[in-house]
Amino acid sequence: MPQDPTERRVVVTGPPRHPRRAFGYYRPRTEIDEQTTLGHTYVRSLMRSQLRAALAVFAVLVLLVGPLPLVFAATRNRSLEWAVLGFCLYPPLVLLARWYVRRAERNERDLVRLVEDR
């Protein structure tokens, strides 16, 4: 195991085809890498909070988009269809994406802070 950090820099010249070898690259030091029960708990709680954020945004998307074809079919209002599908749907999509990214990054920061404080 080289002491000089510059020696450890390796040029990866091909796609890693064997995941387990790629895994050995991260030397286990922390709970997470040693796959202890505590480490598992961290990963599970992060996954749960990320999945909750994703599902929340997805639910908003479904509620936003799902009824629209029914509404258009019921009202037969062509101008409304033009306006909603041609323009009005795009800003909410971008806003939802931004909200999710902020939320996901906060979840990750919280975890990093938790692990480092220990």
Place this chain on the structure above:
Amino acid sequence: MNQNYAVPAVALVVLATVLVGAFGLRVSRTTSDFYVASRTVGPRLNAAAISGEYLSAASFLGIAGLVLVQGPGMLWYPVGYTAGYLVLLLFVAAPLRRSGAYTLPDFAEARLASRQVRRLAGGFVVGVGWLYLLPQLQGAGLTLAVLTGAPEPLGGVLVAVVVVATVAAGGMRSVTFVQAFQYWLKLTALLVPALFLAVSWQGDGAPRAAFAEPPAFRDQRVVRIDDTLDLRLAGPLDVTATGTVDGRRYAGRRVRLSAGVHRIGQGTRLAFERGDRVPAAVAGRGGDDGITAPAASGREERPLYATYGLILATFLGTMGLPHVVVRFYTSPHGVAARRTTVAVLALVGAFYLLPPVYGALGRLYAPELTLTGNADAAVLLLPGRMTGGLGGDLLGALVAGGAFAAFLSTASGLTMAVAGVLTQDVLPSRGVRHFRLGTLLAMAVPLAASVLVGGLPVADAVGLAFAVSASSFCPLLVLGIWWRRLTPPGAAAGMLIGGGSAFAAVAMTMAGHPGSGTPHTLLAWPALWSVPLGFLTMVLVSLATPGRVPPGTAAILARFHLPEDLRAEAEA
């Protein structure tokens, strides 16, 4: 259309593509540079590149044409193409980047440690990629034919040669520059003429008839019917016909057509008067061979079912498109991958504000395109039609250049992805030389298909690609990233049954089975049943084979979801 300006514009785009690609070539040295640009592409450049790659012929020409023919309901296509990135961001973007894999087959192998699943995923990547390349090449042929009257395959061959040259020479890094450049080119090519068109629409008294159903002719116009088609008239109509109508020959005589369906013979010219309602072409015989139009006849029978099928396929299918996925590996880390996706949403959404403008103006100023079966040319023809003179020619040339940018960028992204899979999993050894061979192979097959099968309704290919991707890769990615109990047999069965049945369904529709009714609609829009089928099979087979959960699953999921700085922490 004046080809004196359009041909130099197309030549300029091709030349600029080669030059920007060559600029990338100088900095492309290692294999890693070649495949994923050494993973140093920042969010802004990468977002422009992803958007440039994503906005294909279907977006640039197809949407306006579909809206022109079938009305605002077709605007679900651009909405779905955009919202697909939101779904991708929510469930896939960051973990996919952190998985450290290069392609979808790499992801499958890293997650499931199974060569068989890897090979199956590779097969689907190549299949979806080829299906998606075909309409790009045909769109290029159509554009060049409309612009210059060149034979149809020529445009496809031109695109194929340029793409193989840039991809094989520079790989991903040069492709990144080319794609980013082409996003801005495409946006400009639609935005600038759209502004001029809007001004001339204002000058025309801002007519709002585009929103009325059905459209009417705004001045006297002679329409040449290229292929025999059936017209449905809501009321009686007087036209001057030269050619065959309902089996009788006319030579420039005024004919009164009663309400109902009339068959117009090939090559017939119909002269409409100002204020005449534009008759509707009966679906299946014309007007529906747009670049994105998928089995339009199914729409008329079950419009709601078809709309929901379209929404599901585009929302969930985007994440599995091979040329989209491969781009995420070029981000430096998971956080950048997420931010890149938000930027992509904004860029793609901004672009999609423009095609509806062309579709709406097309309904006003070129309504006869619904009859000629050449509605995809609306974007190309409108500038000359509405502004006229030198200005119109120059704007038309700009649009033509943008259209070629669309074919080139999507085709090079797809070629890159397919070539990556071919090089790693099919050809014997890896390395840059084999990658070049893979590139050639990746393009040769769809090119041969487009030249050989020219007239087939490959229009359905884009819709098919989305449906297959939504039913095979979407379950694989979502369950692979979020579900610990996924097993290799489950993943393989889900991909085969979900993706395979979607593929079979649309293939049967394209081949003409069964003619009509509920089964036809079910097969033409498979996503609504094939996506749940794919998910369900994957979950059930995985639950039935609990012993086959790969041993490293916990560690791999930790790697997918943990932020990189935590890993760096662990390493120090």
